[in-house]
Amino acid sequence: MKWVVSPPDTPKPIPYQARMEKMNTPGTEPCKQCGNCCREGGPALHVEDLEIIRSGHGPDLVHIVTLRKGEHVYDQLTHRFEPLKSEILKLRGSQGTWACTFYSNEAAMCTIYDQRPAECRALDCQAPEKLMEVYSHERIARTDLIPDGHPLLELMDEHDRQCPAEEIGRLATPAATGDEEAAAKLEHMIRYDDEIRKLVPERTGLDAESMDFFFGRPARTLLRQFATAVNLEKGGKMVFRKIPKGS
Numbered sequence: 001m002k003w004v005v006s007p008p009d010t011p012k013p014i015p016y017q018a019r020m021e022k023m024n025t026p027g028t029e030p031c032k033q034c035g036n037c038c039r040e041g042g043p044a045l046h047v048e049d050l051e052i053i054r055s056g057h058g059p060d061l062v063h064i065v066t067l068r069k070g071e072h073v074y075d076q077l078t079h080r081f082e083p084l085k086s087e088i089l090k091l092r093g094s095q096g097t098w099a100c101t102f103y104s105n106e107a108a109m110c111t112i113y114d115q116r117p118a119e120c121r122a123l124d125c126q127a128p129e130k131l132m133e134v135y136s137h138e139r140i141a142r143t144d145l146i147p148d149g150h151p152l153l154e155l156m157d158e159h160d161r162q163c164p165a166e167e168i169g170r171l172a173t174p175a176a177t178g179d180e181e182a183a184a185k186l187e188h189m190i191r192y193d194d195e196i197r198k199l200v201p202e203r204t205g206l207d208a209e210s211m212d213f214f215f216g217r218p219a220r221t222l223l224r225q226f227a228t229a230v231n232l233e234k235g236g237k238m239v240f241r242k243i244p245k246g247s
């Protein structure tokens with residue numbers, strides 16, 4: 001089963017018993033190891049996480065997905081889908097779900113336990129206010145992990161200008177319901193986005209898995225938030241359609 005995408009130097013998971021002993025500190029309820037929090041989605045990343053990311057022993061860029069400004073995301077605290085006011089970085093999901101890429105279903109444990117991010121450290125089912133406190137700490141953005149002057153920064157800015165997440169959301173339904181101008185604009189964005197994700201790994205040698213960090217989730221993926229799918233017609237033209245409820 002291929003689901004954990006860990007760097008070769010990721011430490012081995014801590015055995016269950018040792019984890020329980022670590023967590024059973026006086027005055028706290030032990031974690032029941034149910035894994036629900038990890039299966040519901042990986043954490044957003046905060047300033048406290050910069051050190052573990054830079055150390056090379058925690059999450060790498062291939063494990064991080066950027067959720068760009070304007071994307072609709074589910075807030076685990078408010079339990080609502082809301083557009084982001086600014087971008088956030090989050091540990092990516094596995095196998096097309098949001099279940100954290102570092103959670104092992106087979107072992108029922110976190111595979112980077114000692115390097116887990118701040119939100120994971122704060123999560124306590126018995127005391128959710130601890131997570132609320134971490135939530136309010138400063139979240140990091142792509143520029144916190146890319147050195148000043150890096151040539152990709154300019155390309156990332158250009159990508160944000162050409163394919164803004166808000167605009168994809170605004171055009172999705174009109175494009176799928178007969179608005180040809182909206183469909184043409186959306187097609188241009190998707191082609192641009194597809195091309196960037198293909199060319200950058202080819203020309204830089206960067207891992208294709210890291211493109212979701214540099215450019216956020218693919219435009220095609222964002223369309224699904226608006227119940228819209230894209231197909232290629234004969235002749236290569238893109239056609240947008242609404243996805244029926246429940247499919």
Ligand code: SF4
Pocket residue numbers: 037038041042043091100101102103104109110111112113116117120
């Ligand atoms: S990093 Fe570890 S503790 Fe945090 S959500 Fe992922 S699997 Fe769970």
